[in-house]
Amino acid sequence: MSLHTDPADGTKLIAECEYIGEGTLGTIDSLTGFRRGVVNFPQPGDPVRMATESELATIFAPPAAAHISIGTVFPTKGVRAPVLFDQLLGRHFAIVGSSGSGKSTSVALMLHRIVDEIGGGHVVVLDPHGEYARAFGDRAQVWDVDNLVVPYWALNLEEHCDVFVAAEGDERTIDTNIMAKALQRARMRNIQALDPGRITADTPISYQYEDLIEALESEAGRLERIAEASRYTHLRLTIEQFFNDRRFRFMFAAEHASSSIEQLLGDLLRIPNAGKPISIVNLAGVPTEVVNVVVATLARLTLDYAIWAPRQEQAPVLLVCEEAHRYLPHAPSEATRSVRRQLERIAREGRKYGVCLGLVSQRPSELSSTALSQCGTIMSLRLNNQADQGHLIAALTEGARSIAGAVGALRNRECIISGEGVPLPMRVMIDTLEPAKRPASDDPSFSEKWGDDRADRDTLGAVMRRWRAER
Structure with a gap:
């Protein structure tokens, strides 16, 4: 705490200071070096002055390590804000x-700067609204329900149950046991399996749709005393419904029995990247019933690949999860059990195997505290909600809390960054991104659309035809 008396009118000005680092004064009373952390604390009565722009440039100067620049440090006009590449991606970020x-x-903008710096990347963006397809042009491969195949047999037991089992409590446990035995029997029918005795319900071995139905009918005869036959009938009908509904053909189709996980992972993780280091998974067309399962499966396969890959041959992966609070809610639910488990698993273990998790959310208070606490770098733009502001401040490092109070008054594109990915906590005005590189996330203009209203019955009819054709 420092105390200053204005000589003009005797007004006392009190400023609360937070110590974040120290440097060395040169011969002309200017800063020549700066490091994070304080050893020599100032004493009462020591003079205080505002730092010059050249001194701020010294304070925020990036080290020799790889870094990207994303904007200008507030309140300077030209001091660039560095983000340390390896520290950002090596410890997760939000x-x-x-x-x-x-x-x-x-x-x-961050992804553009990253692939500009190092083009041989492997980035996967989970895009729930289809916003990012236009942002990266020929640098990205866009996947959606028309060209992405997530074969049904790649799902583990828990993911199968999330799709096919609707019961809860003890009844869900019974149905899960039924599904486990049927799924294991179906996988063991694969004549290419080298050791059927080691196959479990979770083993990523292909199976035929007909074999699963047959295994269910067989188990119905064996376990009829424990569970009513109607349970098997209900499971069988549910499975048949998914395989017969064209909305789910990207996942549940008999022909996917011959699909390859190697092909899926190679396409998704960009191995090789073929000049397109970014995969965008457009989830906008994925039916609500399976969207959480799709995300859970892709996340699990990504981490399992990294775990089994030899260290010297690892291809580090950045998994960016937009609207992360949908899949990583603070309050767990039955619908998000699998996806939350897999993403939290990446948050806890991913960095050991070269998988970075980037969480993007408008509601940090609704985000899993387990996942948020694992993020080594946090970038916060304006937050209007007080609960979100409080949750953010609790997650920030000590040195950033003094500037976090401004998070509710930040302008568009202005943010506060703290953590291991930056030399020091800082307030940054992010660079303007060219319109062609921006996501399609602009809100519709009501005044413009209503001022030139073109909606008519022909338009409505065309919408209904597309709607019916999709289903």
């Missing part, structure tokens, strides 16, 4: 901000 604060554009 980008939070209220809707309309520039969050998606900031994500796109």
Whole structure:
């Protein structure tokens, strides 16, 4: 705490200071070096002055390590804000901000700068609204329900149950046991399996759809005394419904029995990247019933690949999860059990195997505290909600809390960054991204659309035809 008396009118000005680092004064009373952490603390009565822009440039100067520049440090005009590449991706990160604060554009800018710096990357963006497809042009491969195949047999037991089992409590346990035995029997029918005795319900071995139905009918005869036959009938009908519904053909189709996980992972993780280091998984067309399972499966396969890959041949992966609070809710639920488990698993273990998790959310208060606590770097744009602000401040490092109070008054594209990915906590005005590189996240203009209203019955009819054809 420092105390200053204005000589003009005797006004006392009190400033609360937070110590974040120290440097060395040169011969002309200017800073020549700076490091994080304090050894020599100032004493009462020591003079205080504002840092010059050249001194701020010294304070925020990046080390020799690889880094990207994303904007200008506040309140300077030209001091660039460095983000340390390896520290950012090696410890996970989170980008939070209220809707309309520039969050998606900031994500796109960071990814552009990263692949500009190092082109041989492996980035997967889980895009729930189809916003990012236009942002990266020929640098990205876009996947959706029309060209992405997530074969049904790649799901583990828990993911199968999330799709096919609707019961809860003890009844769910019974149905899960039924599904486990049937699934194991179906996988063991694979004549290419080298050792059927080691196959479990979770083993990623292909099986035929007909074999699963047959295994269920067989188990119905064996376990009829324990569970009513109607349980097997219900499971069988549910499975048949998914395999017969064209909305789910990207996942549940008999022909996917011959699909390859190697092909799926190679396409998804960009191995090789073929000049397209970014995979965008457009989840906008994925039916609500299976979207959580799709994310859980892709996340699990990504981490399992990294675990089994030899260290010297690892291809580090960045998994960016937009609207992360959907899949990693603070309050767990039955619907998000699998996806939350897999993403939290990456948050806890991923960095050991070269899998970085980037969480993007407009509601940090609704985000899993387990996952958020594992993020070594947090970038916060404007947050309007007080609960979100409080949750953010609790997650920030000690040195950033003094500037976090401004998070509710930040302008669009302005943010506070703290953690291991930056030399020091800082407030940054993010660079303007060219329109062609921005996600399609602009809100519709009601005044413009209503001022030139073109909606008519022909338009409505065309919408209904597309709607019916999709289903």
